[in-house]
Amino acid sequence: MIVRVLGSAAGGGVPQWNCSCANCDAARGGRAPRRTQSSLAVSAGGRSWLLLNCSPDVAQQIESYPALHPSPPRSTPIGGILLTDANVDHLGGLAVLRQRGTGGFRLRSSSVVAAIATAQPAFAPFSLPPHRWLEVPLGDFCANDGDDDPVGARLQVRTIAVPGTTPGYDGRRRVRGAVVAYEIAERESDARLLFAPVFSEIDAELRRAIEACTVAFLDGSFYSDDELRACGLLDKSARALGHQPVGGADGTLAQLRGTPARRIFTHMNNSNPMLDPQSAAFGAVRESGAEIAYDGMELAL
Numbered sequence: 277m278i279v280r281v282l283g284s285a286a287g288g289g290v291p292q293w294n295c296s297c298a299n300c301d302a303a304r305g306g307r308a309p310r311r312t313q314s315s316l317a318v319s320a321g322g323r324s325w326l327l328l329n330c331s332p333d334v335a336q337q338i339e340s341y342p343a344l345h346p347s348p349p350r351s352t353p354i355g356g357i358l359l360t361d362a363n364v365d366h367l368g369g370l371a372v373l374r375q376r377g378t379g380g381f382r383l384r385s386s387s388v389v390a391a392i393a394t395a396q397p398a399f400a401p402f403s404l405p406p407h408r409w410l411e412v413p414l415g416d417f418c419a420n421d422g423d424d425d426p427v428g429a430r431l432q433v434r435t436i437a438v439p440g441t442t443p444g445y446d447g448r449r450r451v452r453g454a455v456v457a458y459e460i461a462e463r464e465s466d467a468r469l470l471f472a473p474v475f476s477e478i479d480a481e482l483r484r485a486i487e488a489c490t491v492a493f494l495d496g497s498f499y500s501d502d503e504l505r506a507c508g509l510l511d512k513s514a515r516a517l518g519h520q521p522v523g524g525a526d527g528t529l530a531q532l533r534g535t536p537a538r539r540i541f542t543h544m545n546n547s548n549p550m551l552d553p554q555s556a557a558f559g560a561v562r563e564s565g566a567e568i569a570y571d572g573m574e575l576a577l
């Protein structure tokens with residue numbers, strides 16, 4: 277299985293158009309890498325690809341990776357899209373992909389996410405032919421949906437409901453299925469990828485999935501709960517926004533100390549001090565053996 281990090285930032289990216297924080301200024305000034313909004317591309321064999329979330333930067337992300345380029349006259353190697361939640365930075369790219377000519381996309385999300393997303397005029401067409409919007413069974417494997425579907429044919433995908441809320445535009449309702457993670461394995465391989473870019477806490481089910489996988493992409497939005505306030509950027513805590521912080525006594529690093537899986541943080545908000553290699557937060561991540569994703573990072577599992 278090939279795993280490509282298309283984007284590694286939370287909503288807004290790094291730099292964010294209206295932000296002049298230290299990380300955004302460093303990226304703008306060429307002193308730190310730029311980051312687009314978080315998404316992964318996954319493939320068994322490299323011919324048909326699954327997108328894990330579809331960021332508003334998807335056009336740029338496709339251009340940046342030849343494996344996702346179209347072939348003549350107009351066809352895409354993207355065989356399906358999995359959505360973890362209904363946040364705009366995770367599905368806003370659908371509005372960019374609306375030019376598809378023949379055939380349609382096969383999208384998958386929880387029923388909660390499908391209901392919220394398809395109520396938005398920009399995304400509603402994706403629930404109608406030629407597209408298909410399939411609801412994923414929470415806690416179970418996704419069924420195959422035909423010959424050209426990479427899910428179920430070469431990739432086994434299991435959905436895990438994780439603690440979290442619906443997006444701000446839907447009132448941040450805490451309902452099961454508002455946020456999910458995906459566990460993906462290639463048939464006849466023991467390697468397992470876990471994609472969990474958003475969670476507000478690690479419950480028993482998510483912990484089991486992290487401990488059982490080979491590589492886990494984890495919510496790296498914020499290092500500390502009060503980071504947005506401390507930077508003077510927003511009067512909200514990480515947890516109020518649905519993200520468990522990475523650092524601190526009860527953060528993700530502390531909770532997963534000793535976990536055998538390779539842990540890679542993604543979906544970093546531009547306020548996150550982990551993005552600065554000189555910071556204590558960066559040092560703590562490295563010291564724990566975890567990693568920080570970057571745009572263009574590639575893994576073979």
Ligand SMILES: [Zn+2]
Pocket residue numbers: 286287363365366543
């Ligand atoms: Zn996000």
Ligand SMILES: [Zn+2]
Pocket residue numbers: 291292295296297298299300301546547
């Ligand atoms: Zn910033």
